[in-house]
Amino acid sequence: MRFLLEKLILIILCYMQILAAAQKLKTYNTKYDSFNETHYTELDVQKPAMISNDALQITPDSASEDFDRKNKSGRIFLKTPFRLWDGHSSNKSTSKIASFTTSFLINIYRPKNETAAEGLAFVIASNTQLPPNSEGAYLGLTNAKTDGNISNKFIAIEIDTFKQSFDPDGNHVGIDINGVESVKTESLSKHGIDIAPIGPKFFNFWVQYNGSSKVLDIFVAEQEEKTGPTPPKPYSPILSYKNLDLKNIVNEYSYFGFSGSTGNYSQLNCVLRWNLTVDYLDKGQKEWLHIGLAIGVPIIVLFLGAIWLGYYLNKRRVLRSNSDILGKLKSLPGTPREFKFRELKKATNNFDEKHKLGQGGFGVVYRGKIASENREIAVKWFSRENLKGQDDFLAELTIINRLRHKHLVPLLGWCHRNMKLLLVYEYMPNGSLDHHLFRGPEVETLNWNFRHKIISGVASALQYLHNEYDQRVVHRDLKASNIMVDANFNARLGDFGLARALDNEKTSYAEAEGVLGTIGYIAPECFHTGRATRQSDVYAFGAVILEVVCGLRPGTKIGNFTYLADWVWFMHRDGHLLEAVDPRLKGDYDAEQAERLLLLGLACSHPIASERPRTQDIVQIIAGTVPTPIVPPFKPAFVWPSMMPLDIDSSAANTGSITTASLTTSHYNSGWSDQQYVNRENYTGNSMV
């Protein structure tokens, strides 16, 4: 259920991303350093405006008659409209608004030193058309009839050179919304600027609008020469207007340009340079968005409906995951399958205490029987609820579910239910190695051949995990109780993998605190690195070898020694190695094999990870095809940090491996600090390195 919901949320998030993408801004850039006739193709020039003398003449620049300049209005706009806001957004108040930045160089010139009139404006309007009778005070924006009507849908930055009754003066900038009576003005005189002085002067304006902050800023600076460099933009705007919501003013698709007018007096309204950057909403995606909404919404609704239906119909809430990974797992015949929780509940008689086979670090193992298949199973219920995540688990499962080896306990399947994870293994009726070694005096002890066979079986399983499988798997919890023994005394390694799916902070080691026989399996470097590696598996394997040969648990206190390995090393130094062999065998063992195994066990117990034999060599040492390692008489000291990298032969390729058992370092350091034998003489290493 949780998994489905996660996927659903993912789908919805994706969908929202698509919706957001539909609101994504695109950027338009245009830049005119001067103007000529070729620009008539891009610009809508409403007569009597014209392009002449390398400039936009918003009102006529007629050399002939004064008359031709007076009482005129004109417009020049970019022909392309821009989508400035999202008219289809379900929530208008949260939909995106375009932003723009524009800069233009103007010259308002009064011929013959006459009074200047009327003004020039930068405009965003719903159309490029010049309103009739928009001369004089109307600046080419409105006329007496339409002025102030909200259906005008424009916003203009006026640069006004003629005082009307409503104007502060004849030298100001103002913000006009749908009418020429400005909503906000600022006198230029206050800033030492005469925008239309006697003689030619050039001013550069910057108009910036931020669609998210909804702030409009206007800057102005004088430019020394017509063709000179652009002056730096002043630090502070001359006029700033806040809470300007474009979508409440202009049409969704609007045009950018200029308008201007003259009246009873005249002026030249020249724009000499212009650049404009608009972060507009992509118009191409509008239909797309519609289609998306039309298809996507019903699908989501249906999907939600189906899920909730499923949820209610299935009272036990046993929803099978439908992920791709699981789909693939299911499709492979003979591979582990998913079990229903109720199936396992029934098989184990509701997880009856009597069916409990054991309790490990990560959970409890129950014995069960699937009646329909007449098959005995061992169900491991992981106690942790804090699985790192569904995907981690599935990734892990895809790795371990393909592990197949005659010395591995076969995985039959899994069950994942409400954050609970159960793994189903084939039941091993003969129990664990642990059980066979220590089952008590009344039963005949495990004979030498069986012991040897078990050790070599475990070695070959380890070799498979470490080197033969396509992904390196580290067992990380190798111990006698994890080694199952079948009817023919073949070893079957169990409980492998899954390190990544489980919370890294603790491991079965950490939880086994105080349990004798677990602590001795942990390699000393693990307390520092917190990571399980192949070398730490080898270390644990060494402990298993000594355990099997000596018939004593690794944590057995013997002589003055805390650990079995220390005692065996002592026996080795004294030249009495074979006295370490389990006395219960009553001398009935192969001495050559026993010596080889004991030396191998010691070599694997080397405190320095890089000095331990490699798994592939271990297999051959046991088989006797490679010489037994040379073990120094004194146990070498544990050195940290190690001089050699862990996992020496593949330290760079850690990505594909499962090596993540972390350990809490504090508790166990003492285990190695009170070593009895510390010998700093050079250790010659073992023969097969």
Ligand SMILES: *[C@@H]1O[C@H](CO)[C@@H](O)[C@H](O)[C@H]1NC(C)=O
């Ligand atoms: C017009 O201006 C453009 C650059 O904006 C330039 O490439 C082109 O040559 C000019 N045309 C004429 C006729 O001057």
Ligand SMILES: *[C@@H]1O[C@H](CO)[C@@H](O)[C@H](O)[C@H]1NC(C)=O
């Ligand atoms: C200005 O021009 C308009 C026509 O565009 C005309 O109706 C009006 O009378 C003129 N006004 C003056 C003062 O010349």
Ligand SMILES: *[C@@H]1O[C@H](CO)[C@@H](O)[C@H](O)[C@H]1NC(C)=O
């Ligand atoms: C739109 O969004 C605003 C702010 O997020 C919220 O206050 C308002 O209720 C929403 N309106 C609708 C119709 O969803």
Ligand SMILES: *[C@@H]1O[C@H](CO)[C@@H](O)[C@H](O)[C@H]1NC(C)=O
């Ligand atoms: C305009 O005034 C300037 C300075 O006041 C003067 O130099 C110029 O000759 C005048 N131009 C005309 C056409 O009167």
Ligand SMILES: *[C@@H]1O[C@H](CO)[C@@H](O)[C@H](O)[C@H]1NC(C)=O
């Ligand atoms: C021009 O002057 C006349 C008379 O002085 C006035 O009625 C008219 O409104 C003025 N026109 C403009 C456009 O200011």
Ligand SMILES: *[C@@H]1O[C@H](CO)[C@@H](O)[C@H](O)[C@H]1NC(C)=O
């Ligand atoms: C505003 O303009 C619209 C359309 O041009 C018109 O129908 C409406 O009557 C006008 N409103 C006013 C107050 O003039």
Ligand SMILES: *[C@@H]1O[C@H](CO)[C@@H](O)[C@H](O)[C@H]1NC(C)=O
């Ligand atoms: C626009 O305003 C938003 C929010 O105040 C801010 O994060 C962003 O940087 C501004 N954009 C520009 C180009 O200044």
Ligand SMILES: *[C@@H]1O[C@H](CO)[C@@H](O)[C@H](O)[C@H]1NC(C)=O
């Ligand atoms: C636009 O022009 C202004 C000044 O004219 C300049 O500061 C700015 O860098 C220009 N922007 C672009 C994108 O050309």
